[in-house]
Amino acid sequence: MRFMLLFSRQGKLRLQKWYVPLGDQEKRRLGRELVQTILGRKAKMCSFLEWRDLKVVYKRYASLYFCCAIEEQDNELITLEVIHRYVELLDKYFGSVCELDIIFNFEKAYFILDEFLLGGEAQETSKKSVLKAIEQADQLQEVRAVSIEDLSLTAVVLS
């Protein structure tokens, strides 16, 4: 996968994950143009399109468009499944996810994505495993807001 974009019906970007090295300007330009192209498509149209030299797969879930640009040899149908899996993960995590969840907790959306995809490929095909890993990482963040060294120091002091 080259990149993934999430955007609203009005064209506002909610998440962008780039797996190819591009300059900031170029990313913005590319994103803007692709978003416009997809928003211009009608409801019942095909989920796949050839845009510039990219294969693009997109799907709309409620008010959000999930759009991936994949490599030439990649399987479009399985990419649809990847998108669907990501939506399921978000849904499980936030509990009936809606766009606002992703807006106000964008960093969490990224963390979930990073636990599912790595370097543009799916790293874990089991939904349960991904969710468990995120849960544990979150615990690490909340409970262990101090470093491991501090904890052990505290333990020494206490004892």
Next chain:
Amino acid sequence: MSPSVRLQEMIRVIRSARTQGEERGVIQRECAAIRAQFRQADNGGRSHNLAKLLYVHMLGYPAHFGQMECVRLIASPRYNEKRVGYLGAMMLLDENQDASLLITNSIKNDLAHSSQYVQSLALCTLACMGSAEMCRDLAPEIDRLLRASSSYIKKKATLCAVHIVRKVPELGELFTPAARALLAEKNHGVLHGAVILITELCERNAQTLVQFREAVPELVHIMRGLVTSGYSPEHTVAGISDPFLQVRILRLLRILGRNNDTASDAMNDLLAQVATNTDSSKTAGSAVLYETVLTVMDIKSESGLRVLAVNILGRFLLNNDRNIRYISMTSLQKIVSTDHNAVQRHRGTIVDCLKDQDASVKRRALELSLALVSAINIRSMMKELLLFLSTCPPELKSHAASGIFNAAERYSPSQRWHIDTILHVLITAGADVRDETVPNLIQLITNASQLHCYTVHKLYRALVADISQQPLVQVACWCIGEYGDSLLQGDCEETEPIQVTEDDILDALETVLQSHMSSPATRGFALTATMKLSTRITENVDRIRSIVSIYGSCMDVELQQRAVEYNALFKKYDHMRAAVLEKMPVMDRSSMGQTNGESGGGGVQELEPTKPKQPEMMVAPQPASQVCDLLDLLSDPEEPSLPGGPLGPGGAPLGPAGLMSGSAGGDLLYLLGGLELTPTPTPATAPAAVTVYDKSGVVLKLSCERPLDASQTITLTATNTSDHDVSSLTLQAAVPKNVQLQMKAPSGDSLPARSSAVVTQTVLLNNPNKVSLKMRVRLSYTTS
């Protein structure tokens, strides 16, 4: 107030801004605050400040001042700060930024961290934005992790290795041993990553590919396990067990089986099993089947398996889901050249997809349909394609039009059909056809001589109906100019009769001339057509004269020049008008290519009768071989001057079929083994009939008229008093350099035995330099 709420508070404030300006203001304030915070010492809120900055960055505002903060946060011992720091690095730093190198050391340390979640952050970041240098530095670490760590880390390390191989292919060798071992893993995540890694390694290195071919049985075993396993809550998606892994394994098998019989054999059964047992009612199953089909078509599979694969694609074509139809056509496109017959079976469905609503599906269907056109199905396919052309989206129109033309050219069953098809395309999509369509069509029409009447009727009707499609109007004007007399005759066997008067035709041409929709090139066509009609019609020549003289003062230079020349043709060169405006001979492609090339753009303008045309007679078959030399010299045309070149006293530029320029004539004098003639009398003497050939009863006489200016008109008369019929009578003539010669059509080419029938041929000579006039004549005929 907990820091996280501050972030959400900021988001809320930004969102509630009512105008773009207000939003900008809020963001500027926030960014200033963030910058101030960054400069301060550690205050526990660093991660949240960076998170705020990342949000602002996502909205499209510049955030480069956060890069160093990312570096600092990554180095922090706190997990929450590391997490946001790495996220920031992935968003703000890419390999082109200098700051990205600064995090290499942190990543290295974190790869060895005791907490696997910290390791995971480092791996994720490296795989996302690691530059080639960073990859080289950290590759050994990754290799270590590939061999000895938990499955959680192994799966991430594998994908990190994939990224490294993509960035620095030479490092592939480093990972090959570890990759091989990973196939024995049970964890699906690790297996999935391992298959991807092996795929990358095999794609980049042929030796590695050979090495991994030995792994085919192992892969087949894993795949079989997946296909036959029952429901597993962890991995089943819509009844398919781990479709992600299945798809990746199939893709690897494709690479391993390509061009290799042993490997292909080993996977044959498995592929058949997958193809038959996979339930494709949902996307997951279809994805697996799709990958299977691609693999089957790419390896050396048995024919039975190939048929199965094509049938799957055929089934996909009938699927309700538009995505599946699109996929199937994409695949069929790949195999249409190799498995043409198999794809032909599904032609009907493909043609139906031309009517689909979706533009992507339409495009695929169009390309496939064009690839499937053959001599057998050309008629029905063309019907569908023409129907498609009338309703297709504009971006596909020109592609469709050119595809149709190619197909028509290769497979047209008859000339009439071909002309009809082209006309149809011009009427439906005239604006989108390429420029060379017009000369091509004209050439086609002249070649179909028996269809001239039919063609001109159809074109006239089309012209009267609609004058907006320029290519159509151009061709119509040309034809009316050429074959206007057929149009006037009224009845034509192939189409319903229509009563057209000379006024009607001239009205139509004048409408084209005056319409603002007509392009300058079209107007040129119309004017020339009008002029040509002056020799084809009888009553309204004055009208034509007046039209032509009006355009003598036209603003468009090209039209003006033409009109002036045509006027001259009426006044001064009226005697040449009939010859100049005669019907064009059959053209062939190469001569058209020459003429087109000569003048650059607007190739069609070359076909104007500014070149007087030699009638077909000059290319009549000749028995003697010497004559071929003569013809070669004769047919080497003097390149025509620029469009609208003067017709004036210099004599006309010459056409392809046999007018000689002085230079060609000079050589001929030596080539002809023909008859010597005494020089014709000088212009001053009264002309007399001179017998120039008298043998076995066939007599050829030459007579001159009183010359006008520097030109001379000579009449050659042939008679036959022998006992044999004479046929294929041809006369050729050569004159000295600097004299221009023009031969008119002979009155006939046969002389019955012992008759008083006579064949005459007029020859016009132009002698501007007043050299002494000499002429050689060659007479060829066949006697019974």
